[in-house]
Amino acid sequence: MESTFFILIILIALVADVILHRHLKWLPLPFCFIVTGILLSFLPQYHHYIFDSDFFLFFVVTPLLYIESQSASRYWIGRGAINIFSLAIALVVVTVVAVGFSLHVLFPILPLSLAIALCAIVTPTDASAVSAFMQPNQKFKIPTIILQNESLFNDASGFVAFDIALAAFATGTISLSHATGTFFVEFVGGLVLGTVIGMGFHWLRSKMIRWNDDIPFIMISLELIVPFVVYVCAEKIHVSGILAVVAAGLVQGMETDKLRLVSSQVQLVRNHIWELVSQVLNGFIFMLLGISLPAIMARIVSLRPGLLVFFTLIGVTLYGLKFLLRLVWTRYFVWMHLSSNHRWLDSCLMAVSGASGTISLSLAFLLPQFKRLPGGIDRNALLYIATVVILISLAVAAIIVPKMTKETAAGSGKAEIDWNAKMIHRALKTVRANRQHPAEVDIVISALTQQLHHHDAKNQRLAKKTFDVAHGVERTAVKNLLDTGEITTDQYHMYLEFIELAYNTVHSNFLQRLWLRLRFGSHTLKVYRDFQTWQDALLTSPVVTEQLYWKNQFEEHGWEIKQIESVGFKAAIKALEDYQRTTGRHLNGLHPVIRFYQERHRRMSLPTPDSKLVYQLFLQAFHAEYEFVQQLVADETVSVSKAKTLQQQIIYDEMAYLNGGEGFIKR
Secondary structure (H helix, E strand, O other), X not given: OHHHHHHHHHHHHHXXXXXXXXXXXXXXXXXXXXXXXXXXOOOHHHOOOOOOHHHHHHHHHHHHHHHHHHOOOHHHHXXXXXXXXXXXXXXXXXXXXXXXXXXXXXOOOOOHHHHHXXXXXXXXXXXXXXXXXXXOOHHHHHXXXXXXXXXXXXXXXXXXXXXXHHHHHHHOOOOHHHHHHHHHHHHHHHHXXXXXXXXXXXXXXXXXXXXXXXXXXXXHXXXXXXXXXXXXXXXXXXXXXXXXXXXXXXXXXXXXXXXXXXXXXXXXXXXXXXXXXXXXXXXXXXXXHHHHHHHHHHHHXXXXXXXXXXXXXXXXXXXXXXXXXXXXXXXXXXXXXXXXXXXXXXXXXXXXXXXXXXXXXXHHHOOOOOOOEXXXXXXXXXXXHHHHHXXXXXXXXXXXXXXXXXXXXXXXXXXXXXXXXXXXXXXHHHHHOOOOOHHHHHHHHHHHHHHHHOOOOOOHHHHHHHHHHHHHHHHHHHHHHHHOOOOOHHHHHHHXXXXXXXXXHXXXXXXXXXXXXXXXXXXXXXXXXXXXXXXHHHHOOHHHHHHHHHHHHHHHOOOOHHHHHHHHHHHXXXXXXXXXXXHOOOHHHHHHHHHHHHHHHHHHHOOOOOHXXXXXXXXXXXXXXXXXXXXXXXXXOXXXXXXXXXXXXXXXXXXXXXXXXXXXXXX
């Protein structure tokens, strides 16, 4: 139970941090996770937390690498094979050896094997973390693609180099020939094994599709076990489990490319599941660092306070050496695919964007416990140095990358047009053109209008003020019906009682609404003496129940409520529109009140909606939105990327309607 609460609190903290980051985009999300982890470290259950590194590698790192590899572009991997070799293998080896040796020379208390292990830890780059800082900029398209492909393969290179360095530290000797042979066997062996197992699962999933067994439960369950099976098999035959997982992920990505429109539901569900898993695991790693950091620093300070400053200096030096080597390497040993007249700028972006992140943290946590060496070098010291490099690299990227890529991003300086709102307005215009089915049209318009205003902050004072305006005008309009003899005194008083009760219900709090629901449900049972009617009254919104009740009351007296309600509705809507024009209030603030009157009018005065007609109108609305997007692309008004975002929104709206279509009619 304690472990459950341990993970549950972290998950809650992850959600809170993501919400915070959405409102403070200048603050890198990894920093949010780390700070929150530091705060959690003060809770009793997180004091001096120690976890199993093998368990961490198997259940956290393995699925992360699989997700990253299966989402990589096979096209650009093929075109950029030279760059992948240059950055993900050659640069990793040179960085590990050259920077590790330099670090050992500058700080002799750091053994060469551990210096190399440190370099292996911070060499993998985190393209996903840096991409959050980048602005869309066609000028840097090629460097961005190169960075993404590099981060996929240098993760594996870093793991292999890390294993070799730890083996050298354990044995006390470094054999260049043995290290090279081990690197080759683990690297190539891992790729071959991962490819073979990935193809096996690909064959099995293909059979499932052919046998018509490609339902999400079967297909997603099969895929979820792939990275774990691959990793275990690789470790059993002593090849790189990390590279095997990467290879299997690439095979899975190729399978997805071939599926195209086959098993569409499975592909959609799978993408959402892996996206969720990726976000949770990434945040989990950074939060674990925050939880561990205070204890690590406390242990270092307990040895000698000056050690913390000294280890910080080692971390800064390591980052500086790595940055300089990466800057020169990307300038002279990277092929840009296209000619560029700003090569040093490209190299600077790639050097700054070579930030250490999730995989580096994963490697750091895999450091084993060992006896403290002279100068205070132990696992805590290495963890702290790696943390310094990670934080510096992320901070530098967060500051410099947005400034570099912002120069020509979207570069017109014009205000961004809300194409999503324009798309919905096009659908509204199409649906409103249907004059033959007012009840069904009202349902669709209500749903589409809600899309436009669902992000608006609710202003209770404005809503009440506008409701008061509409309510007062409706009372006057109904009084005019009485004065002109169009309704009787009894009808007038009954209708007045109806709208007054609705007014009080709308402006009541939760407890008051609960009491009204119980009281009105009890009254309904007395009147109708029917248990099902009483149950429906309790489970339905009090406002809806009251409206249906008064409609029945009028019918039982032989009166027609439609005439009175229609007059009141038209007067209220006109008053709201006039109020918006005279006060300059934006329609957003009036939307909740307008929606209340529209839904009441539909229930009280319009025919019972036909679900088939509602379905057809929603189809018309979605079709109008698709045509709108198609026209934008044809006119080159928006980019294909923006058009895809709009199309994705339409698809999600369609799915929401298909999954809950009945709910639109019951409102």
